Amino acid sequence: MAKIIRIPTPLRKLTNNEELVEVTAATIGDAIKELQARFPGIEERLLDEKGEVRRFVNVYVNEEDIRFLQNRTTPLKDGDEISIIPAIAGG
Amino acid sequence: MKALKCRECGREYPLEATHVCEFDFGPLEVAYDYARIKKSLTREAIASRPRSMWRYRELLPVAKEPTVGLQVGFTPLVKADRLAAQLGIRELWIKNDAVNYPTLSFKDRVVSVALSRAKELGFTTVACASTGNLANSVAAQAAAAGLKAYVFIPSDLEQGKIINSLVYGANVIGIKGHYDEVNRLCAEIAGKFGWAFVNVNMRPYYAEGSKSMAYEIIEQLGWRIPQHTIVPMASGSLLTKIQKGYQEFVKLGLVTESKYSIHGAQATGCSPISVAQKAGLDFFKPVKPDTVAKSLAIGTPADGFYALKAMKETNAHADDITDDEIRDAIKLLAETEGIFAETAGGVTVGVAKKLIAAGKIPHDSSAVICVTGNGLKTLDAVTGHVGQPREIKPSLREFEALLSAETVAA
Numbered sequence: 001m002a003k004i005i006r007i008p009t010p011l012r013k014l015t016n017n018e019e020l021v022e023v024t025a026a027t028i029g030d031a032i033k034e035l036q037a038r039f040p041g042i043e044e045r046l047l048d049e050k051g052e053v054r055r056f057v058n059v060y061v062n063e064e065d066i067r068f069l070q071n072r073t074t075p076l077k078d079g080d081e082i083s084i085i086p087a088i089a090g091g
Numbered sequence: 092m093k094a095l096k097c098r099e100c101g102r103e104y105p106l107e108a109t110h111v112c113e114f115d116f117g118p119l120e121v122a123y124d125y126a127r128i129k130k131s132l133t134r135e136a137i138a139s140r141p142r143s144m145w146r147y148r149e150l151l152p153v154a155k156e157p158t159v160g161l162q163v164g165f166t167p168l169v170k171a172d173r174l175a176a177q178l179g180i181r182e183l184w185i186k187n188d189a190v191n192y193p194t195l196s197f198k199d200r201v202v203s204v205a206l207s208r209a210k211e212l213g214f215t216t217v218a219c220a221s222t223g224n225l226a227n228s229v230a231a232q233a234a235a236a237g238l239k240a241y242v243f244i245p246s247d248l249e250q251g252k253i254i255n256s257l258v259y260g261a262n263v264i265g266i267k268g269h270y271d272e273v274n275r276l277c278a279e280i281a282g283k284f285g286w287a288f289v290n291v292n293m294r295p296y297y298a299e300g301s302k303s304m305a306y307e308i309i310e311q312l313g314w315r316i317p318q319h320t321i322v323p324m325a326s327g328s329l330l331t332k333i334q335k336g337y338q339e340f341v342k343l344g345l346v347t348e349s350k351y352s353i354h355g356a357q358a359t360g361c362s363p364i365s366v367a368q369k370a371g372l373d374f375f376k377p378v379k380p381d382t383v384a385k386s387l388a389i390g391t392p393a394d395g396f397y398a399l400k401a402m403k404e405t406n407a408h409a410d411d412i413t414d415d416e417i418r419d420a421i422k423l424l425a426e427t428e429g430i431f432a433e434t435a436g437g438v439t440v441g442v443a444k445k446l447i448a449a450g451k452i453p454h455d456s457s458a459v460i461c462v463t464g465n466g467l468k469t470l471d472a473v474t475g476h477v478g479q480p481r482e483i484k485p486s487l488r489e490f491e492a493l494l495s496a497e498t499v500a501a
Binding site: 045056058087 | 099110111112113114116117118271272275278279282374377379391393396
């Protein structure tokens with residue numbers, strides 16, 4: 001079994017409208033590289049010039065924010081679900 | 092309105108129901124044609140219009156006349172002399188959105204704008220992710236506008252806030268999780284269904300509604316900007332919009348430019364922005380909220396970066412207080428000014444007290460405290476902390492006995 005990444009609407013133009021993408025990478029950082037290899041251009045949308053996850057991009061592994069895990073070095077195991085979500089306003 | 096513009100990179104987008112830049116996920120903001128607005132929006136024109144937030148209509152993002160929430164806003168600005176004496180400040184005002192129409196919180200402002208715009212864009216179902224007040228306002232104003240509503244809230248909210256959404260016939264969905272989790276789910280839902288999510292895809296319009304609080308403060312103070320404004324911070328959006336409101340009135344020549352600071356208040360149990368400000372950082376670390384001030388319990392504040400920037404630009408401070416200090420501040424405001432604020436109001440009053448005591452707001456200055464919600468909705472938070480009624484039989488003798496016993500005790 002692989003790991004599944006949910007692609008948010010604004011990025012689906014890059015993934016040929018695919019909503020769910022499977023990867024085999026062992027960390028979040030590698031998963032982004034794997035996405036980039038398949039869908040060129042997606043990396044610069046997610047990472048800033050310094051290679052950090054952009055400040056308005058939130059990445060979750062099984063519903064947990066990677067900033068509470070190990071950021072880009074967060075390990076992934078088979079069956080994990082990764083969500084990429086823009087930060088949104090209060091309420 | 093001219094366009095939607097990314098706050099991060101400046102890319103422009105058409106005025107649709109969309110909220111993030113496709114390039115860097117930065118938030119989109121409404122851009123205006125100020126040169127044109129300057130021609131029609133004068134002090135005289137404003138004064139001649141109905142006493143609601145819509146008297147500043149040119150600066151609110153609707154294309155035609157508003158259709159939802161025409162009575163919202165223009166809440167009292169109360170001169171708070173008794174509280175000023177307690178806090179040790181020369182001049183103090185309370186901007187009291189605890190009595191906003193129709194659901195007793197500042198959220199009525201943003202929802203009025205969001206739903207008016209949603210109708211213009213042809214939506215028939217509206218929705219929101221909420222810590223309570225927003226849900227109440229969406230539910231009520233959607234009912235009045237004949238729109239279908241879905242509101243998503245953390246399932247452990249105060250009873251008052253849950254009932255206040257259900258009564259209007261809205262679909263209330265309780266999520267087993269905290270607000271940040273509700274928010275994440277709603278971001279995913281919003282991408283899937285064709286609804287107007289007021290704080291997701293309608294956010295650029297929604298957020299602008301908060302500016303009306305700043306306009307009213309300036310007008311009600313006799314066309315001046317207060318030296319200090321103290322604002323509660325959840326996502327940080329309100330603080331940035333108060334600054335934008337002050338800046339716009341200066342830009343339009345409606346008020347003379349003067350020095351002002353906009354300070355931010357949080358609860359210690361959820362203080363990512365305040366902790367960052369005190370450490371001199373321009374970024375924050377998300378937290379898992381644990382505070383009685385549930386309406387401010389956002390651990391990943393979307394506008395945190397911009398709130399930090401606004402405080403830096405206006406030489407302002409942030410601080411945070413404990414749950415006990417929040418309850419004390421709710422009581423202090425109630426006992427000195429007769430205003431019963433919700434927990435967020437306690438946070439704001441308590442932090443104002445702390446900033447004045449620390450000299451960060453000078454004793455010889457004037458300040459406005461923004462009270463954004465009503466205490467009747469968060470009774471759970473103060474139950475057991477405000478005493479109990481003394482019960483007696485309907486007998487004059489018993490009452491006299493009670494009084495004399497208390498006089499002796501005192």
